[in-house]
Amino acid sequence: MDILKTRFHRPPIGTKIIFRERIINRLNQCSEKSLILVSAPAGYGKSTVVSQWLEVQDKPYSWLSLDEIFNSFTVFLEYLSIAFARFRPSEDKRIYDFVEASSVLSPQAIAESICNYLSENTDPGILVLDDYSKIKNPDVHELIDNFLINRPVNKQLVIITRYDPPLLLKQLRLYGNLAEIRMADLTVDTQEFQCLLKNHNKQLSASDSLVLDRSEGWILGISMLFQIANTGKKNVEHVLTTDMLTDLDFLLGEYLSQLPESFSEPLLLASICERFNEELLEGLFQTYLSQRVNVSEFIAKLKKYNLFIISEDDSEEWYRFHHLFSKVLRGQQKRTATYNTEKALLFISEWFANNGYIEEAIAYVIRMGDLETASYLVNHHRRAMFNKGQWWRIKAWLDLLPDDLIRIKPALLIAHVWVLENFWDLSDTHNALFLLGRIMEKGAGNLETSEYYFHLSFHKLFFHSSPSEALKYANKSKALYEDGEMLGARREMVIVFSMQMLGQKSEAIKMLEDTERNYSPGKVMYLRSFSSRLFILLLSGDFLEAKKVSQRFTYIVQNTYRYLEGWSVYLAANVDFQQFDPQGTLDSLKKARHYEGAMDWRGYMDCYSALCLCYVLVNDIESANDALLRMKTKQGQIKGGLFAHIYTSTQMRICWLLGESQKALDWAIQNLELKMNAVDPVFTIEVPALTRIRILITFGNSEQLQCGLNMLESFENLLHSVYNSYNDIDILLLKALGHMRMGVENQINIFLKKAYDVYSKQRITRPFREFMMVAPNIFHGDVDVPLTLQSIISVNPKSTQKLKVFSKDKGYGSEELTQREQEIVRLICKGLRNKEIAEQLHISTTTVKTHLTNIYGKLNVRNRTSLISVMQETDQYSF
Numbered sequence: 001m002d003i004l005k006t007r008f009h010r011p012p013i014g015t016k017i018i019f020r021e022r023i024i025n026r027l028n029q030c031s032e033k034s035l036i037l038v039s040a041p042a043g044y045g046k047s048t049v050v051s052q053w054l055e056v057q058d059k060p061y062s063w064l065s066l067d068e069i070f071n072s073f074t075v076f077l078e079y080l081s082i083a084f085a086r087f088r089p090s091e092d093k094r095i096y097d098f099v100e101a102s103s104v105l106s107p108q109a110i111a112e113s114i115c116n117y118l119s120e121n122t123d124p125g126i127l128v129l130d131d132y133s134k135i136k137n138p139d140v141h142e143l144i145d146n147f148l149i150n151r152p153v154n155k156q157l158v159i160i161t162r163y164d165p166p167l168l169l170k171q172l173r174l175y176g177n178l179a180e181i182r183m184a185d186l187t188v189d190t191q192e193f194q195c196l197l198k199n200h201n202k203q204l205s206a207s208d209s210l211v212l213d214r215s216e217g218w219i220l221g222i223s224m225l226f227q228i229a230n231t232g233k234k235n236v237e238h239v240l241t242t243d244m245l246t247d248l249d250f251l252l253g254e255y256l257s258q259l260p261e262s263f264s265e266p267l268l269l270a271s272i273c274e275r276f277n278e279e280l281l282e283g284l285f286q287t288y289l290s291q292r293v294n295v296s297e298f299i300a301k302l303k304k305y306n307l308f309i310i311s312e313d314d315s316e317e318w319y320r321f322h323h324l325f326s327k328v329l330r331g332q333q334k335r336t337a338t339y340n341t342e343k344a345l346l347f348i349s350e351w352f353a354n355n356g357y358i359e360e361a362i363a364y365v366i367r368m369g370d371l372e373t374a375s376y377l378v379n380h381h382r383r384a385m386f387n388k389g390q391w392w393r394i395k396a397w398l399d400l401l402p403d404d405l406i407r408i409k410p411a412l413l414i415a416h417v418w419v420l421e422n423f424w425d426l427s428d429t430h431n432a433l434f435l436l437g438r439i440m441e442k443g444a445g446n447l448e449t450s451e452y453y454f455h456l457s458f459h460k461l462f463f464h465s466s467p468s469e470a471l472k473y474a475n476k477s478k479a480l481y482e483d484g485e486m487l488g489a490r491r492e493m494v495i496v497f498s499m500q501m502l503g504q505k506s507e508a509i510k511m512l513e514d515t516e517r518n519y520s521p522g523k524v525m526y527l528r529s530f531s532s533r534l535f536i537l538l539l540s541g542d543f544l545e546a547k548k549v550s551q552r553f554t555y556i557v558q559n560t561y562r563y564l565e566g567w568s569v570y571l572a573a574n575v576d577f578q579q580f581d582p583q584g585t586l587d588s589l590k591k592a593r594h595y596e597g598a599m600d601w602r603g604y605m606d607c608y609s610a611l612c613l614c615y616v617l618v619n620d621i622e623s624a625n626d627a628l629l630r631m632k633t634k635q636g637q638i639k640g641g642l643f644a645h646i647y648t649s650t651q652m653r654i655c656w657l658l659g660e661s662q663k664a665l666d667w668a669i670q671n672l673e674l675k676m677n678a679v680d681p682v683f684t685i686e687v688p689a690l691t692r693i694r695i696l697i698t699f700g701n702s703e704q705l706q707c708g709l710n711m712l713e714s715f716e717n718l719l720h721s722v723y724n725s726y727n728d729i730d731i732l733l734l735k736a737l738g739h740m741r742m743g744v745e746n747q748i749n750i751f752l753k754k755a756y757d758v759y760s761k762q763r764i765t766r767p768f769r770e771f772m773m774v775a776p777n778i779f780h781g782d783v784d785v786p787l788t789l790q791s792i793i794s795v796n797p798k799s800t801q802k803l804k805v806f807s808k809d810k811g812y813g814s815e816e817l818t819q820r821e822q823e824i825v826r827l828i829c830k831g832l833r834n835k836e837i838a839e840q841l842h843i844s845t846t847t848v849k850t851h852l853t854n855i856y857g858k859l860n861v862r863n864r865t866s867l868i869s870v871m872q873e874t875d876q877y878s879f
Contacts (some may be wrong), residue, residue: 004357006275006312007079008086010063010128011051016306018195020049023185030179034148035172036158040183042324043220043248046128046160049186054126059156061126062086069359071137072399074392077102078108087125087155088689090547093562094594099392100563103423103596104555107139108635111146113596124154131323134164141166148172187217200226214245220308220324224251227305231258252328266293268336271329273348275312275320275771280351286697287347288339312463324463340734342368353377355740358393362400362507373589379411386415387485387524389563391422406496410439410448417455424601424642426463433459438821450481451816457494462532463518465677467501467722484519489528493535501679508536527557527564534571538683541725543762546575554704566592570607577610577685585614602684608634609650609686616657617769624654645730649688652695659771659818661699662850672707674714681719683726689715690727697738698774701857709738729767736778749781756786768792817858824851828864829871 027050030036038046054061062083070076081095094117098110105113118125135141145168148157159165169237172178188196193212197203215221225245229236235258244250256264265581267284271278273284278295285293299319302309308322321329334341343515345368353361358381365373377399385393394415398406406412413436420429433455440452454477461470474494492515496508512529519526530553537546554568573588592599592607599607608631615624628651635647648667655664674689681687693715716731736751759768769792771778779785779793820841829836834852838845861867 003079004080006318006538008063008083009065009312009314010054010061011047012311013048013052013055014306016199017048018050018192018199019052020045022189022194023049023181024053024056026181026185027179028057028659031156033149033179034157034177035167036156036179036181037164037169038158038160038181038186039162039164040181040186041162043218043322044183044186045219046181046186048179050128050130050158050160050664053223054128055746059124059126060087061128063128063130065130066132066134068134069363070394071135071140072396073107073137073139073143074099074102075359075396076135076137076140077143078392081114083127084114087118087121087123094598095593096562097597099597102392104601104639104642105597105637106639108146109634112142112150112637115147116149117153118155119152122154124157126156128158128160130160131162132159132165135165138166148177166230170471174407175301186219187496188212188219188222189217193222196222200229203543204228209321210240214240214243216246218246220248220322221245223306223308224248224255227307228255228258230305231255248324249328249331252325252332256332262291262293262302263298265289265291266298266303267307267340268329268333269344270298271321271326271333272341272344273320274363275318277318280348284347286343302457334504342370346370346373349373352808353381357543359396359400362397366400371401374401375405375409375412379409382411382415383487386418386487389486389561391419407435408439410436410444410452413439414448414451414455421455421458430459430463446480450477453477453480453488454487454491454494457491458543461494461498461501462679463677465679465722467498471498471502474498482811484523484525486524489524492525493528493532496532497535497539500539501724503723505536505540505723509533510846521556522560524561527560530556531564531567531571535683538571538574538726539724541728541758541762543575543578543764546571547579550575550714561596562595562598563600564597567603569595570599570603573607573610574683574685577614578762578766580617580764580766580769582614582618585610589614594697601638601643602646605631605635606684606686609646609653612650612654613657613685616654617766617773621658628654633764645688647684649691650686653686653691656691656695656698659774660820661818662854664695664839665699665704666833668700669704672696672711674711674718679722681724681727683724687727690730694730694734694774697741697813698816703741705738709735712738725758725762729762729764733767733771733778737775740775740778748778752778752781752783752824755784756789759786759789763788765789765792776814817855821851821855821858824848825867825871829868 007809018253027036038050040046043358054063064079064083066076070079078096078099081098085095090531098114098117099111101113130143144159144165148168151157159167169178173180190209190212211222211225215225222245225236225239228239228251234602235254239245239251239254242250256267259267266281266289269284269288270281273280276284278299278865278867281293281295281298285295299309302319308325309319310322312318312320320326345364349361352358352364358377362374362377365377378394378401382394382397385391385546398412398419400418401412406416413432417429417432417436420432431453431609436452436792437456440449444452453473457470457473457477460466460473471494474491476490477491478495483491493510496511499505512533514528515525519529521527530549534546534549534553537543539547550568550572554572557564557568569592573592576584576588589607589611592604596604608627612624612627612631614664615621615627631647631650635641635643638644652664652667655661671692676689681690689711693712696704697712700708712731712734719725719727719731732751732755736748736755739745739747739751755767759765768789772793785793823841824837827840831838834848838848841848855867856862859867859870861870
């Protein structure tokens with residue numbers, strides 16, 4: 001379904017509309033305000049005067065007419081994003097990222113992202129939101145509030161509404177950022193009334209003040225009086241004696257009573273349409289009116305009589321009636337119609353559905369209470385949206401339906417499951433799948449059953465870590481319904497992922513090669529076969545081949561599906577990080593920031609982790625801290641703290657790299673059990689369980705060290721049970737470090753040799769660089785370092801300032817001092833007291849005491865004097 005372009009059309013200015021100069025002058029004086037609020041009841045010319053103002057000022061603008069459907073947050077956000085994109089010089093696919101992001105980010109975070117996006121364009125711009133009083137969704141209000149708080153100074157918002165919205169108006173007013181145009185300002189004054197008389201070339205009464213008093217300056221009532229005047233002078237005199245000039249229902253009744261039935265009957269029938277064009281009215285009139293109506297002439301008369309008809313596009317293809325006028329007309333239609341109105345609404349719904357306007361089609365049948373037809377429409381059109389990846393459209397349709405209906409219709413429940421998956425709502429997804437399974441027992445079509453089996457396979461794989469079960473259900477799905485679109489592509493990903501985890505890598509690769517031969521480039525099956533192949537290569541630790549495939553994937557996926565472009569960015573950064581190409585990694589990771597919303601959210605947060613770690617590894621600590629702060633901010637914007645553990649784990653891994661042992665250990669010992677399934681680590685750069693193990697093995701006491709080694713063994717067994725070799729070198733180096741700390745010298749070289757052997761196949765250097773920062777002494781064994789690693793691993797690394805690891809035979813312990821602990825030892829050797837050390841290092845005296853306790857334990861000394869003696873004895877007094 002196409003976006004309704006008519007929503008972005010500024011109302012045209014009719015020839016008999018007066019130019020409201022005094023109000024426009026006020027609007028011209030408000031250019032520095034964040035918000036211009038035009039608030040008054042219906043019929044005071046709010047939209048018209050803003051349209052006049054836009055016509056005479058020179059700033060770019062975007063107009064968005066709202067309706068009840070915009071209470072769906074995703075619908076509102078989609079249209080708002082397109083409206084903002086009109087300030088850009090060319091089409092930008094990023095506009096849909098904001099909608100995608102709404103599944104995970106808060107309205108505040110989305111508003112901030114939109115403001116950052118708009119800041120890229122320094123040109124001024126005005127956004128008008130018309131009929132904002134239709135909005136009841138608090139998320140929309142929160143979004144607008146935060147836009148106003150963070151908006152670029154060159155962008156301005158205009159809200160047209162029948163009553164004040166629940167926004168931060170008091171705050172804006174207090175700081176002088178609000179301009180207000182209200183009913184008193186919009187009331188027609190004597191001078192403007194004279195202009196109206198001149199434009200209509202008609203005298204309504206001998207006393208102008210009588211008309212103004214009776215109408216209370218209400219421009220819609222005065223305009224209706226002009227229409228009545230066209231039917232005869234006596235009719236105007238009658239209306240003026242009734243004192244009913246503010247009652248539109250009365251005025252319209254008076255007017256319609258003077259029109260020929262041949263015109264009023266089609267007028268009332270047309271009024272049940274929210275919007276219409278000639279083709280729609282032609283079919284509607286032929287079906288439900290006994291008389292023959294020339295639609296072109298009918299629309300021309302609507303314009304001639306100035307019956308509050310509004311053109312919705314420049315080509316004048318689409319029209320609608322003024323909302324208030326339409327409401328009164330429908331009341332008249334309901335009382336006088338000789339045809340079945342519900343059948344007429346069904347006809348309109350079918351017309352809109354056949355022309356691709358699904359939301360409108362659904363809205364019409366819901367208006368008449370026909371939920372079965374609404375359900376049919378969603379089911380009939382949902383797969384087209386699924387193939388486009390536009391889950392938010394499906395959500396908007398489902399939001400129009402009652403929950404009880406969704407729960408009993410397999411197709412609707414399947415659509416609901418897909419939406420929940422995009423919201424990372426695992427609990428509700430599991431419940432929906434369980435309910436769907438119960439419904440399927442009663443019977444369903446092949447397509448619905450196939451879709452059910454696919455979603456079941458997806459959850460069996462990624463949330464229950466059962467590749468055999470996942471493969472079984474995915475193959476069942478495929479047997480029931482072959483598909484070359486999104487269902488087939490996602491299903492194939494599950495199949496080959498499961499095959500890899502069952503040790504069937506070669507069969508999985510062959511399956512993907514067959515897909516690439518059977519589908520042409522540009523097809524989603526072809527494109528996703530490359531991302532699936534990369535998944536397998538990373539899982540199996542084949543980084544050399546992954547690099548080649550990644551480069552090709554990045555090339556072929558350009559200008560196709562935005563979410564696949566996001567995957568290509570993440571996967572390229574992943575490979576570059578492991579091979580540790582700093583510039584390539586940083587370039588990819590910085591590029592990833594432009595795919596917020598389009599990229600898988602776990603992958604997006606992993607990019608933040610990689611960026612922080614990459615900066616640490618190149619010794620740019622300031623940039624690492626900045627990146628970590630940005631990650632913390634982003635994590636805080638995500639609903640429900642979904643990825644909070646990833647941020648914390650990244651922070652602790654940085655502490656591990658920088659030798660901040662106590663802080664890292666305090667976190668690591670909070671959970672000494674390996675709570676994860678085999679799929680959790682997959683091929684992500686940051687794995688919280690592995691970081692916990694790193695810290696325990698590196699900094700833990702003997703008991704914590706043993707616990708870390710036990711967890712490492714479980715971790716390794718879990719990964720190798722599903723043929724995951726992504727972290728093999730990390731595991732081997734951690735084993736070497738653990739045995740070195742335990743004093744089992746003969747095992748160190750064995751694990752180093754294995755790590756070098758794996759390196760010869762994988763050719764990734766990132767793990768070695770990390771261990772050169774944390775524990776360079778493990779590389780001081782007798783095993784020859786591969787030639788290509790010798791530039792990374794040196795016997796006396798200049799960049800690493802660590803204390804030598806003491807051997808047990810000297811009786812000083814076997815644990816390495818961290819960078820901070822070394823600083824404290826230096827200052828103690830210079831004779832500084834705890835308070836002086838704290839002041840110099842900008843830490844508390846309590847922290848100094850904690851570090852001293854750790855230092856005494858590691859070096860097996862009792863006090864300061866013993867510590868200084870050990871330093872002198874081991875010739876490390878001035879290390």
